[in-house]
Amino acid sequence: MTVRTSEVDDLALEETPAPEAPPQVDNLDALESEAIHIFREVAGEFDRPVILFSGGKDSTVLVHLALKAFRPAPVPFPLLHVDTGHNFEEVLGFRDDLVARHDLRLVVARVQDWIDDGRLSERPDGTRNPLQTQPLLEAIEQNRFDAVFGGGRRDEERARAKERVFSLRDSFGQWDPRRQRPELWNLYNGKHRAGEHMRVFPLSNWTELDVWRYIQREKIELSQMYYAHRREVFARDGMWLTSGPWGGPGEGETVTEKTVRYRTIGDGSCTGAVESEAYTVDDVIAEVAASRLTERGATRADDRVSEAAMEDRKREGYF
Amino acid sequence: MTDDTNTLTRTAPDSGTEVSLPVHTDLLRLATAGSVDDGKSTLVGRLLHDTKSVLADQLDAVHRASADRGLDSPDLSLLVDGLRAEREQGITIDVAYRYFATPKRSFVLADTPGHVQYTRNTVTGASTAQLAVLLVDARKGVLEQTRRHAAVLALLGVPRLVLAVNKIDMVDFDESTYTGITEEFTRHALALGYGSRDVVTVPVSALHGDNVVERSERTPWYSGPSLLEHLETVPVAPDPHDAPFRMPVQFVIRPRTAEHPDYRGYAGQVAAGVIAEGDEVVVLPAGARSRVSQVDTPDGPTTRAAAGRSVTVLLEDDLDIARGDLIASADSAPRVTDELDATVCWLAEKPLRPGARVLVKQGASSVQAKVVELSARFDEQQLSKIDTPEALELNEIGRVQLRTSEALPIDDYADSRRTGSFLVIDPSDGTTLAAGLVGLPLSTLADSVA
Numbered sequence A: 001m002t003v004r005t006s007e008v009d010d011l012a013l014e015e016t017p018a019p020e021a022p023p024q025v026d027n028l029d030a031l032e033s034e035a036i037h038i039f040r041e042v043a044g045e046f047d048r049p050v051i052l053f054s055g056g057k058d059s060t061v062l063v064h065l066a067l068k069a070f071r072p073a074p075v076p077f078p079l080l081h082v083d084t085g086h087n088f089e090e091v092l093g094f095r096d097d098l099v100a101r102h103d104l105r106l107v108v109a110r111v112q113d114w115i116d117d118g119r120l121s122e123r124p125d126g127t128r129n130p131l132q133t134q135p136l137l138e139a140i141e142q143n144r145f146d147a148v149f150g151g152g153r154r155d156e157e158r159a160r161a162k163e164r165v166f167s168l169r170d171s172f173g174q175w176d177p178r179r180q181r182p183e184l185w186n187l188y189n190g191k192h193r194a195g196e197h198m199r200v201f202p203l204s205n206w207t208e209l210d211v212w213r214y215i216q217r218e219k220i221e222l223s224q225m226y227y228a229h230r231r232e233v234f235a236r237d238g239m240w241l242t243s244g245p246w247g248g249p250g251e252g253e254t255v256t257e258k259t260v261r262y263r264t265i266g267d268g269s270c271t272g273a274v275e276s277e278a279y280t281v282d283d284v285i286a287e288v289a290a291s292r293l294t295e296r297g298a299t300r301a302d303d304r305v306s307e308a309a310m311e312d313r314k315r316e317g318y319f
Numbered sequence B: 001m002t003d004d005t006n007t008l009t010r011t012a013p014d015s016g017t018e019v020s021l022p023v024h025t026d027l028l029r030l031a032t033a034g035s036v037d038d039g040k041s042t043l044v045g046r047l048l049h050d051t052k053s054v055l056a057d058q059l060d061a062v063h064r065a066s067a068d069r070g071l072d073s074p075d076l077s078l079l080v081d082g083l084r085a086e087r088e089q090g091i092t093i094d095v096a097y098r099y100f101a102t103p104k105r106s107f108v109l110a111d112t113p114g115h116v117q118y119t120r121n122t123v124t125g126a127s128t129a130q131l132a133v134l135l136v137d138a139r140k141g142v143l144e145q146t147r148r149h150a151a152v153l154a155l156l157g158v159p160r161l162v163l164a165v166n167k168i169d170m171v172d173f174d175e176s177t178y179t180g181i182t183e184e185f186t187r188h189a190l191a192l193g194y195g196s197r198d199v200v201t202v203p204v205s206a207l208h209g210d211n212v213v214e215r216s217e218r219t220p221w222y223s224g225p226s227l228l229e230h231l232e233t234v235p236v237a238p239d240p241h242d243a244p245f246r247m248p249v250q251f252v253i254r255p256r257t258a259e260h261p262d263y264r265g266y267a268g269q270v271a272a273g274v275i276a277e278g279d280e281v282v283v284l285p286a287g288a289r290s291r292v293s294q295v296d297t298p299d300g301p302t303t304r305a306a307a308g309r310s311v312t313v314l315l316e317d318d319l320d321i322a323r324g325d326l327i328a329s330a331d332s333a334p335r336v337t338d339e340l341d342a343t344v345c346w347l348a349e350k351p352l353r354p355g356a357r358v359l360v361k362q363g364a365s366s367v368q369a370k371v372v373e374l375s376a377r378f379d380e381q382q383l384s385k386i387d388t389p390e391a392l393e394l395n396e397i398g399r400v401q402l403r404t405s406e407a408l409p410i411d412d413y414a415d416s417r418r419t420g421s422f423l424v425i426d427p428s429d430g431t432t433l434a435a436g437l438v439g440l441p442l443s444t445l446a447d448s449v450a
Helices: A005-013 A027-045 A057-070 A089-101 A111-116 A129-142 A208-218 A281-290 A295-299 A309-316 B002-011 B040-050 B056-068 B084-089 B116-127 B144-155 B175-191 B227-233 B443-449
Strands: A049-052 A079-083 A106-110 A147-149 A166-169 A197-200 A229-236 A239-241 A255-262 A273-275 B027-034 B096-101 B106-111 B131-137 B160-166 B199-203 B246-248 B251-253 B265-269 B274-276 B280-284 B288-297 B300-302 B304-306 B310-315 B326-329 B335-346 B357-362 B365-379 B384-387 B397-410 B421-425 B432-438
Touching (some): A027 A057, A027 A147, A027 A197, A027 B265, A049 A057, A057 A208, A079 A111, A089 A106, A106 A129, A208 A281, A239 A273, B027 B040, B027 B116, B027 B144, B040 B096, B040 B106, B040 B131, B040 B227, B106 B116, B116 B144, B131 B144, B144 B175, B144 B335, B144 B397, B175 B199, B274 B288
Parallel strands (some): A049 A079, A147 A197, B027 B106, B027 B131, B131 B160, B160 B199
Antiparallel strands (some): A166 A197, B246 B326, B265 B310, B274 B304, B280 B288, B288 B300, B335 B432, B357 B365, B365 B384, B421 B432
């Protein structure tokens, strides 16, 4: 089940095929068609859908697919960003550029507002990822969003592997894995009662490598944080963290400059970088294919808390 | 147990040169099925592990969790049993989707639980599967659940079966035990309508890895492929390109922009057959005819698109077409009817009784329907039927007559999995009540009815 390095090099060096080249038999075509089918089902069955947008690669791919699903018409729903207040500046800039370039609508829910007026309090460990859930649920309720697209993939984590493409949430936004609807053929059941909403995952069947191969094929522009760059970082729990409004190095932690990239992008307090020389999408594909760590295991402190960290957050209404 | 430990250390890369990179991207969708404790999760864990689809941090987590449970070797089922309750009870509750790839093929695997009360998950996994791996415990042989699962797989039209006779080490790799089980199973599968070439049997030990990825030296009497070799090479049933064209309209695209003032396209995924510019089509249920003026893909216009592709179809004539309509080949259109004679797999706790009012979702349309008659319940054990039962309970399969509030264009499930399938939905709370298949897809059951 292995290939020699030379083949990896060949792949990395391969030129993007010319447009007139015959279409390859490729599972990316099947995954793209499946995702577009899901977007169109939601547009047909729901009144107020929204794309949850984090600025990361999966939600950027979601936006790309949404644009393709309704072309030449505009995307018939807005984006929702839950800003933890600890977002990387680069990501916010990337978000605003993307929204402007494609003439999209953007709704922002701010965790900082909730902390400022005392509805939420900062956690002792300083991480704000778990604090996103309440502002997210309130934004869904206030805007009466009835379907919320997320970039979650089943290959990311064990609890996510059991998630449906159409995942019903009660009026508290909760996920009950024991009461999930069976999902048959490609017939999605979008029925929900007032106050309930649907979380929808068009990338359910994609792997991390599929996402990267698609980014390569479609030439999708991502935040530059996904590619190798020089950055001042400090080591904590086996990850390279950046100083920012969320805090800096603690006692005994020293700042050094490294060539790093991010495999996931989330709250600055708990998303780490990995040392990497992957400057281009081709480099990244070779690196992901050779990696011995999952993207979450490598760079997300929030998933390391317990065996069921993700399941517990999902039950509470997190994505 | 030493075997396992050795295999596990081998996954850690000796150098940075070994990578598993799926260059070939042929895709096989498969489902697993079997009874409780047959070792399904262990087999799936073994497939993931031995194809190097398990990364170091996932493996570390399994090592830690196994040690926490006082096990002296890693329990590979912990790789797939993702929910807290599953790990606590050591069982699989919900269908889990797994992704792995070898240089020959990519796989989407639906791992379905074996408990009777979770048979509905087997139906779910089977609905999209091109192949199913059915497990039996070599010590127990073919059980009631095995026969039930095989019947469900046959009913849902899964084209190919693999019987994995697991725990072959526990019967000392005994050939006659294996042969006895495979003969009994093959008889059952043939009775369900499978051809002898559609059914392959493999003796395996998921725990120790025999015949899962590598052929085992401990079963010298077995000359067939390992399970993975078979999965990598079995022909994938192609999408039926020669079937007549079908496309449910999901959404009407009308930009009304300065650039595209008159664009009117019908968006959908080709459910069967091929569509090309110039094709004559009929729009159902209304029955209006037109000709395809343009086929747009997400990457621009194309001359033709085949089953599975999401496209936008433009027609020469200005017709009144909305979500839920079906665009079909004018030469070979499906029938349009408000009376559905169908087979249903009942998936809800609340039983089905004649007279019930339900919703039917078929293609992209949702209509109200009434259960006019519950004419039979099928006993998949004996392949027999019980006439006019009072109700259909959870996990039971029966034949119903439905009357819908609007006429629907439908095919028989046996002819078209995509346009011959429907959901039965509870109008009060939106619960999915049943998987519906138009007609009597299982020929054996049809015979028993005749």
